Amino acid sequence: MSKSPNLLLPALGGTALVLGVAFGVMNRDYAADKIDTLETRVEQVNAQASAAADKAKAEATRAAELEAKVAEIQANAQAQLLNASATQPAPKTDGRLGLGRAALPEEIAAWDVDVLPDGRGLPEGSGDVWTGEEVYVENCASCHGDFAEGVDNWPVLAGGFDTLGDKDPVKTVGSYWPYLSTVWDYVHRSMPFGAAGTLTPDDTYAIVAYILYSNDLVDDDFVLSRDTFLNVPMHNADGFIVDDRAEQEYAEWRTEPCMENCKEEVAVTMRSVFLVETPPEGGSNSVMNHARTVDDLPTFSAAGPSFIPEAAPQPATPAPTVTKAAVSDGDALLEQGKKVFRKCSACHAVGDGAKHKSGPQLNGVMGRAMGSANGFKYSDVFQEANAEGRTWTAEELAAFLAKPKAYMKGTKMAFAGLKKEEDLTAITAYLESFTE
Amino acid sequence: MDDTFKPSRRAFLRGSAAVAAGTVAGAATANSPDPLITELQDWASYTGVGVDETPYGMPISFESHVVRRNVEWLTASPISSINFTPIHALDGTITPQGCAFERHHSGAIELSKPDYRLMINGLVDQPLVFTYDDLMRFPRENHVYFCECAANTGMEWAGAQLNGVQFTHGMIHNMEYTGVPLRTLLQEAGADISPDKWVYVEGADASSNGRSIPMEKALDDVLVAFKANGEALRMEHGYPVRLVVPGWEGNMWVKWLRRIEVTDMAVESREETSKYTDVLEDGTARKWTWEMDAKSVITSPSPQMPITHGKGPLVISGLAWSGHGKITRVDVSKDGGITWETARLGKQGDTKALTRFYLDMDWDGAPMLLQSRAMDDTGYVQPTKAQLREKRGENSVYHNNCIQTWYVNAEGIAENVEVS
Structure with a gap:
């Protein structure tokens, strides 16, 4: 549709050319009135052609305008799509949807x-x-x-x-x-x-x-x-102020920053205290950075570093290590025991490299003398049990874990006890699987 | 078959060694043909693994070093602790859930959708209990937001401490969340939403981790979210439902969200008084410091990402973010802050989301003191450590958004340093 007015112009030009050629080959011996008639007709045709050209021009202009308008509407529609349907926030719900149920007083309490x-x-x-x-x-x-x-x-x-x-x-x-x-x-x-x-x-x-x-x-x-x-008067009751960064900091730091010659010279004043090694088993070990002197480092100015030093001794960078995740034990009881052990893990560790936490490490606990983990400070009741030569058996352990405070009166272990029989079985099996 | 095309185990090993060495002399300067190209490799001849080998895929074994890591001595127990996102090894802006940092106050719990309940009570017309399925029936939204622990970079108040961007800046992740606006749930319960009211939120875990949020924020952009990056939240990030509090410190993003209470004052819980408050030089402390100010860091080169290719084309890359809005500009300095040039943003900054920046340069092998400086759409310019210390002293742990410096030596090794 939009293209058709443009096509009209060359079409009309072609007609005028054909008429012009026809005029040139006319025989002068024809009757003058015939010529007049023809001349008149040519004028008429010319006028018509001119009018048609004007009309076509006008239509072309209008078409261009319409095209621009279509583009504008399309762009608007596109923008509306983006702003409206595609990224519209969730509709504001007028009134309530009636979802959920009333909370009961006992539940709230x-x-x-x-x-x-x-x-x-x-x-x-x-x-x-x-x-x-x-x-x-x-x-x-x-x-x-x-x-x-x-x-x-x-x-x-x-x-x-x-x-x-x-x-x-x-x-x-x-x-x-x-x-x-x-x-x-x-x-x-x-x-x-x-x-x-x-x-x-x-x-x-x-x-x-x-x-x-x-x-x-x-x-x-x-x-x-x-x-x-x-x-009760709290010592630091008046020690707090409400966040005042807006006045103290933002007001000052919302400025166009310096881009060139912002300092004369820059020197390293401190190197990292800890290097972090990343063992393949996960976690990380941090070690002191022994190359901490800044003497062998260049200072910087707009001209660049003051010298290019010999490469410093390399800090330990973590070598990418390829390890496979430990294959999890398929035994369902042990898996269950591992889950139950989470209740203990705030205070006890077990497995490779287990150390005492607020409770003793539990590797090899089964069969060992009570109160005998090296380097752990036991409560009196466990020291007595140790003196009496009592050892941990599955039965003793289950009885203890069912009601710790009742079974070992005076234990420091702040644990209420395991209520479920299957949890006791599972934890016992789990702990039994870790030998010294 | 011609012998040349026999898969050769030895050639395979040789090829691997060449790759592992990763030296400047790459294939482009090789004097002899590269066996990785000239010899038929196992993977080009044998078949690979079939579909369903891993119904839920993990990264290929070669990437197994790109994991969260902790620093054991920082906390008393891993159950109440933090680990760090391997931001040195990531690019773009979205953090995969599997390596997004964890922060637990009493361990990550297993709470199933059927066992999940969310209560709204307090100053509401009708206290309500929602199940997980109820939440799925409210109109929901998608937004990308960063979540940064208030203690991110906290160690560095005392000077350059840990040598690795994962450890100095890794208490951050950036995900696309799907959730219901908190205001929708408040409206459902007929909450009193006058501006002097507060919304107290708590989790279902043993720590409970309650926090008070002023009503204005609660009505603004807070989400009750159940999906991250398209899939269910991970256990360690609060499955099945967590709060998303855009631009504000991560501790407020309560995981395993179980209760929302409308109150007439801040509860002043443990996490908003004894923790997550900022002790100033004179011993007074700022409270309610919720927003995470504009910050940026160069992730590569960095101590865990040394330059291994020698002189020539080098891509400097990093992350920038602001809890106040969009990142509009990041400048990079190679000389410790004497001269700055504006870096290129990977794409236009999103509000309260990570923005990736790049500076493509031709490295001449000279040592550098690399820094980055973020600006957000409030006009705020990321401060130097000296500027922060001047305002706050060094008694604080939280909200350290200082400009970070890496010293890169002539060998391309990078180290965490502090500069004059």
Whole structure:
């Protein structure tokens, strides 16, 4: 359609040419009126041709306009496609879709246990410092230490006052935490590690009272409850400000950056402290970088490096190593045991290279004397068992793991026990598969 | 058959050795014909493995070094720990789920779709419980976003520490998420969405990892997501449902999301008071530092990706991102920040997503101090470590978005350094 007006022009030009040739070969002896008639006709035809050409031109212009318009509409449609149907956000639902079901009060009570800074959400109950010490030692001390000082890399809960301005601040409940609600909420909900959600409100009040006491925030006759909760002054309550990067930093750093001669000279002031080796079995080993002197490195200026040094001793770069993933044991019982062991793995390690964590490593545990893992500091009850010459058998282990605190009264192991018979069978088989 | 075309085990081994050495003298300068070309290779003669050999495919064994790695001494236990995405070995912008970093506070849990429940309660007209299938019936969206741990590069406050971009910058991944806007679920429950309200979110795992999100953000771009890069979330990333909080610190992206509570104040949970707050030089701490500021890093060359080809054409490549919007420009310096040139973006930056940049150069073999500097569409320019320290001191762990420097020596070996 759009092309046809353009085709009209050459077609009309052709007609005029044919007429012109016809005129040239006319015989002059024909009657003058005949000539006049013909001349008139030629003029008429010429006029018609001219009019037709004008019309064609106009149509061509209009066609071009229409073509432009079509392109514009197509482009708009394309843009709308992109903006509308293809990348439209999910439609705003007018009103509700009626999905889900009403949450029951018992369900909300089971899950909605968070405690707000003003104490809302705290349940009935109470706990004093001395009860707290007992519950704490039983449930928390294996990682956080008897005096909340922290074992290994586990969090320190007490002390650290006046360290917040240091380069490595010790951030404890006492030195850093601004709200008591946070302590109560976290202990109640997420501790002990590996047995979250098992502490009663009374236990929690008691543990929190003991942690406060460890931080000199309360006296030893303090009883924590909903009533006394808001009276505890937290050391760092006023130590926080709301994010002020917008004023302090963004305002200054939203500028056109320097591109040339931004510094006169640049020198290396520090080389990496640790090199990281990547063993094929996964993970990584970091080792100290012994080539840490910066003396043999060039300084830089706009002219380039001050010298080109001999290549430095190569830092250990990880060699791409090709390994296959360990073939998983097909034995279903062992697989099951491995899953059950996850409940233990917060505190115990087993397998190649297993080391003591807050509990002893368990390679070869089956058949070995109780309380005998080298280098592990056992609780009294296990030291006694060791002195009595008791050894771990499948029966002993299953009985212990079913009810640890009842079976070995005084154990530091903060684990509630395995309830299912098949879990006990599986864990026993699993541990039996690791020999020394 | 002519002997020349017999598959030769020995030739195969020779060929492999030549490739493994990866020296400057490649096939282009070979004086003798390359047996990899002139001799018939096993793979060109024997058949390969059939379909279904691995119903769910893993990378080929040659790539088995491209994995997440941890640094054991950083944390007390791998159950409450972090590992790092091998960003040195990836290109483009999308992070495959299988090598995207993990951060657990009490281990990754196995929670099935049938066992999954999501509760909305608090300041709502009707507290609701959704199953996984319920969630699948809400209108959903797709978006690519980066997720960066607030502690990414945290070690480096104290100076150049770990020698590898995987370890200095690998607490980040970038995926395409499919999910339901949080605002849709809030509306379904008839939530009070006035601007002074908060949305508290928690996970189903033992840590629970609760965080408070201001209502304005909750109504903006937060997603309740169930797919990443087209497939179900991995266990370690919160299967079956996690929260996606675009541009904000990874700790808020609650995994195994089980409850959404509308509250009239921030809960001030453990993760938003004792952790993920930024101690300044005078000992006061900033809280509610949610946004991840613009940042970039050169992923190659880097300590794990030395230059092995010698002088000549060299591709410098890296990643840039901003929690405030799109990356508009990345500049690269080869002399420690004296001179900068603008790098080429792999494609136009997406909001709150990783952007890949390249600088193609002709390396003359001289040592370099490589740096990259990102700018986002708010005009923010990634700061130097000195600028950050001047504002904040060195007491903090989180939100270190400083310009990173790699010293590349004449041999092409790169090392993590700090410069004047």
